[in-house]
Amino acid sequence: xxxxxxxxxxxxxxxxxxxxxxxxxxxxxxxxxxxxxxxxxxxxxxxxxxxxxxxxxxxxxxxxxxxxxxxxxxxxxxxxxxxxxxxxxx
Numbered sequence: 001x002x003x004x005x006x007x008x009x010x011x012x013x014x015x016x017x018x019x020x021x022x023x024x025x026x027x028x029x030x031x032x033x034x035x036x037x038x039x040x041x042x043x044x045x046x047x048x049x050x051x052x053x054x055x056x057x058x059x060x061x062x063x064x065x066x067x068x069x070x071x072x073x074x075x076x077x078x079x080x081x082x083x084x085x086x087x088x089x090x
Contacts, residue, residue: 001050001052002051002052002081003081004058004081004084005047005079007047009044009075010069010072011043011073012041013043020068028053051080
């Protein structure tokens with residue numbers, strides 16, 4: 001299984017999770033784990049997804065997710081799990 005990490009940060013608003021989950025579901029991408037918090041009106045979410053069924057190139061999906069973030073006024077990133085782990089290794 002290929003896994004990826006999606007991070008979402010920005011001012012809280014209605015429908016953030018729904019829009020992101022709908023995008024993933026429309027592409028047959030399963031959410032393996034999800035955590036979200038709202039602190040002082042700011043939304044923070046991290047998702048682990050199964051990136052195996054991505055038909056398009058991974059870069060294309062990452063760009064689409066980033067564009068969705070712009071539409072939502074959020075900062076959204078999608079990275080392959082191994083890259084995310086490498087960036088956050090102490």
